[in-house]
Each structure stands twice: as C-alpha cells, then as structure tokens.
Amino acid sequence: MTSTNHPLDLLVRNLELRARLSQEDRDAILALPYTLRTLDHLTYTIREGDPPRECAVLVSGFAYRQKTTQDGARQIIALHLPGDALDFQNMYLKVSDHSVQMLTRGEVAIIAREELQELAQARPAIGHAILIKTLVEASIFREWVLNVGRRKARERMAHVLCELGSRMDALGLTQEHGYELPMTQEELADALGLTPVHVNRTLKLLEAEGLIMRTRRSIRFPDWERIREAADFNERYLHLDLQVPSSS
Amino acid sequence: MTSTNHPLDLLVRNLELRARLSQEDRDAILALPYTLRTLDHLTYTIREGDPPRECAVLVSGFAYRQKTTQDGARQIIALHLPGDALDFQNMYLKVSDHSVQMLTRGEVAIIAREELQELAQARPAIGHAILIKTLVEASIFREWVLNVGRRKARERMAHVLCELGSRMDALGLTQEHGYELPMTQEELADALGLTPVHVNRTLKLLEAEGLIMRTRRSIRFPDWERIREAADFNERYLHLDLQVPSSS
DNA sequence: CCTGTTCTCAAACATATGTTTTATTTGGAT
DNA sequence: ATCCAAATAAAACATATGTTTGAGAACAGG
The missing domain is CATH 2.60.120.10 (Jelly Rolls)
Structure with missing residues (x-):
C-alpha cells in the first residue's frame, strides 16, 4: 500500500x-x-x-x-x-x-x-x-436529464446536494456527508436549470425544513436518510463499486 | 458494396x-x-x-x-x-x-x-x-440536459424535432428532413420534461409560426434553416462523421 | 485597513408551464 | 362496418418558477 x-x-x-x-x-x-x-x-x-x-x-x-x-x-x-x-x-x-x-x-x-x-x-x-x-x-x-426534466426545484436541489455528498464521501472528503459546497448559488442554478433567486429560495426552504444545515458554503445533513428520501436519491446510478459482471 | x-x-x-x-x-x-x-x-x-x-x-x-x-x-x-x-x-x-x-x-x-x-x-x-x-x-x-434545463418549450420541442430529422436523414429514412414522428404527444412530453397539454400547445404554436407542417404524426419542415435557428440546433453534438482525430 | 466587486438574501410582481376537465378525432380490434 | 380505447385538442384556472431591483454581507486585492 x-x-x-x-x-x-x-x-x-x-x-x-x-x-x-x-x-x-x-x-x-x-x-x-x-x-x-x-x-x-x-x-x-x-x-x-x-x-x-x-x-x-x-x-x-x-x-x-x-x-x-x-x-x-x-x-x-x-x-x-x-x-x-x-x-x-x-x-x-x-x-x-x-x-x-x-x-x-x-x-x-x-x-x-x-x-x-x-x-x-x-x-x-x-x-x-x-x-x-x-x-x-x-x-x-x-x-x-431526469433530475432537470422531472423533479421540482426542492427535490432537484436536494438531489445534487446528495450526489455531491455521496461522491465526496467515496473520496473521503467529507464527514458524515457534510462538505464545503464548491460553488456559488448562481453556479448551482446553472447546474439545476433554475434561476439564482429560486436557488436561494430553495436552499432556504430545505434549511427551514431541517433537511440541511448551512453556514455560508458549508453543507451538513442532520439526517442523511431523510434528505435521501426528499431528494429521491438512489445512488445506484453512481455505480460505486467494482464493475465485474455478475456472469451469466 | x-x-x-x-x-x-x-x-x-x-x-x-x-x-x-x-x-x-x-x-x-x-x-x-x-x-x-x-x-x-x-x-x-x-x-x-x-x-x-x-x-x-x-x-x-x-x-x-x-x-x-x-x-x-x-x-x-x-x-x-x-x-x-x-x-x-x-x-x-x-x-x-x-x-x-x-x-x-x-x-x-x-x-x-x-x-x-x-x-x-x-x-x-x-x-x-x-x-x-x-x-x-x-x-x-x-x-x-441543456435542452431540458435551459431551453423554453418552443425551442426545446423544435430541438428534438430537429434531432430526429437529422438522425433519420443520416439513415436515409426521410425526405428533406420530413418524417413520420414515431411517438405520441404524451411520449414527446416525457422526452421534453413537459406536460402533454403543453406539448400540444407548443406543436400548435410551431405550426402557426410556419416552422413545421403536420398531418397527424407526419412532420415536415418548410424551411429547415429557419427551424434549425428557432431550435438553436447545431448538429455538432451528433458527431455525424468519421471520428479520426485531427492528429497533432 | 480600506474599497470595490461579488455573493447572498429579500420582496413584489410577471409569466411559462402545470392541472383538470371535457369534447373530438383517430385507429385498431372484433 | 362498428365500437372501444387511445390520442389529440381546447378552455379555464392554478402555481412553480422567472424577472427585476435593491440592500446588506463577505471577500479579494491593493
């Protein structure tokens, strides 16, 4: 090693x-x-x-x-x-x-x-x-495509926050899925197909719901399972494991 | 051959x-x-x-x-x-x-x-x-992702219609980019991240603008250049040619 | 330490798109 | 031919998200 x-x-x-x-x-x-x-x-x-x-x-x-x-x-x-x-x-x-x-x-x-x-x-x-x-x-x-095409702002926002949490987690860049968000709200908006002001509203909403805690750019999830659910987040699409086919 | x-x-x-x-x-x-x-x-x-x-x-x-x-x-x-x-x-x-x-x-x-x-x-x-x-x-x-995230219904609709036109064209399945649309308006809606009702409105709009002609499922473009423009359609992303790198 | 720029946040208002419902048309199965 | 189910169309109304504007907060550079 x-x-x-x-x-x-x-x-x-x-x-x-x-x-x-x-x-x-x-x-x-x-x-x-x-x-x-x-x-x-x-x-x-x-x-x-x-x-x-x-x-x-x-x-x-x-x-x-x-x-x-x-x-x-x-x-x-x-x-x-x-x-x-x-x-x-x-x-x-x-x-x-x-x-x-x-x-x-x-x-x-x-x-x-x-x-x-x-x-x-x-x-x-x-x-x-x-x-x-x-x-x-x-x-x-x-x-x-699914996220931007079919999820509402709240779920959509929660979803990318979860994706980042999962992926950073896999790299060991986080504690309990909490991390420093590396982007501005305007950049978030461009990732979500939303408007910066709506991103702000949505972050406030998630915060008010107790789904996330923020101080400045730092994001924490008080209850990972709850936000996963709210985000409709299923990490399957990240294929976070060894891709050796289950041979037939 | x-x-x-x-x-x-x-x-x-x-x-x-x-x-x-x-x-x-x-x-x-x-x-x-x-x-x-x-x-x-x-x-x-x-x-x-x-x-x-x-x-x-x-x-x-x-x-x-x-x-x-x-x-x-x-x-x-x-x-x-x-x-x-x-x-x-x-x-x-x-x-x-x-x-x-x-x-x-x-x-x-x-x-x-x-x-x-x-x-x-x-x-x-x-x-x-x-x-x-x-x-x-x-x-x-x-x-x-771009289409669904950042284009309005009209452009978005026009864009998939153009994509289909181009791709069918490449297979020789069309005359002058005109073709038989293989899907219902509901399926179109699911491809566009819209509602079937709004898909219907949007098709009517494109028709009224003279950007498309429809009889039932059959689509024709009276002016391909005009709809390409309206759709913000640039076929580059289809990479419709031999992908041999322009060697450095 | 100051200063200008970039972010965040907020409020008021505008609109594109969604929802619900119902009518009409079309097309496939019998 | 006839009939049923599905697809298209249309209207009236609801709402999520966009737009514009501005103020305060944070930060980067001098």
Missing part, C-alpha cells in the same frame, strides 16, 4: 474504484508523462469546438462540464472532483461538443491525448477502466 | 458512420450469433436494476431510454433508431441504471453480452467503434 504523493495516484484510485488494475497497470499510469499546472477559477480545460489534444486530470479543486444556449444561457452538465479525468468524454472524438471549466482554483495534471490512448491500447485493463469510467459518467448525465 | 439483408448489417453501417472497420471486422460482426425477435410497443429490452445479459440491436422500429422518479414521473433520456445497439450503455456495468423500451413495434436482434464483449476484445477496431458510439450517445445525453 503506497501512499505516494504522485498527482496521478488519485486517478489510479479513481479508476480502481470500479475496475481491476494490476500493479503493472498502476505503474504504467504513474509513468505517464504529465505537466502539473495550477488553474484559476473559470479557466477552460477544453472548449466546445476545439479538437481535444490532451486530457487533464483533476488533482485538487473542482471542475464542471458545461454547454450554453445561443442566447447565452448556461447549463452545467456534470461536476468533477479530484481524481476525475476531465477529458475521457472528448478525447476519442474529433471535436469537443462541450466545454470543461474549473469550478474552483485547483491543480491539474495534463497528459497528451495520444500518450493516454496508446497506453489504453497497450494495456487493455486500463482501456477497460477508462471505458467503465466514461459509462458511469454517462449514467450521471442520464440521471441529470 | 454488399446490400445484404442481414439484420446486423444495419449495426455495421451504424458503427461505420464514425469508425473504420476492416472487411474482417464487418464479417466478424455479421457472424455473431443472434436471435431475431419482434417486440411490441412498450416491451422492455432491459429494466433498471437488472443485470445486463444481452445486447439488443434495433433492426426496425424505434426505442427509447427511460428513467422514472419515485412518484412515477417518467423522463425519456434518449431515442433510438434502427441500427442502434440498445445496450452499449449497460452491458459493461453490473446492474442497469435505467430502462430501455420499444417506442413502436419493431424487430430486434439479440446478442449475448459476452459474445459481443469477446468480439470487442478480440478485434480492437470493433471495440473502438463501440467506444465511439457510446461517447456519441453520451454527447446526446449532454445536449438533452
């Missing part, structure tokens, strides 16, 4: 949450050439329309996927936590169909696209782990 | 729209053992919670991906056309996080999951083609 400080160690652990890697696979990932860079809030990792040349791996801080409407409305499509590779969704396509931006200041390890692709090809277990990870991301997209 | 009647030929053509396959790859796909079955409207191909054991390939008719809320609200996540494999999104995961159902009566070729996975492993080009296809599906999920 190595507890290295290698920036890509987080990526390895991230992949190993759902797929099996051999020691050689791990080492091969850690041997990838990369550039470590600190990026400010709002810095783009990739922009819609650009050809993906590299893959950024989030080492610290948070990021999000985003698309905008012709008249400037922004929709946040996904949130990313340390250890997430930000460009698996793009790097096998010719041009990016959406943008990825830093949600907070943070560090990123940049890997050349071909390096990663060659590794995935040379080591099928790594390719498979990447496939699994992209499929889980797609599952989260699906849940977001 | 073989114009066979093999049911899986559609799948091959579907994959070849975006990825390169060799003649051996094609043959290997066509050599897959499969069961042809005719499924009625609403038949499930896979259900949320089930472990995926097989992959259905749509041969004729239409299907959709779907999730529901605890209190029964349904959201349609994606629409599928002939040639689409319905279970790429599930078959590498342990349990399905959503359901797939027939939108119309139609035929399906059922392939055992392991057969397909083994083929994808044995022939990297096929594995790659599958990866590309799942990534494009994910791209469509993202566009739907």
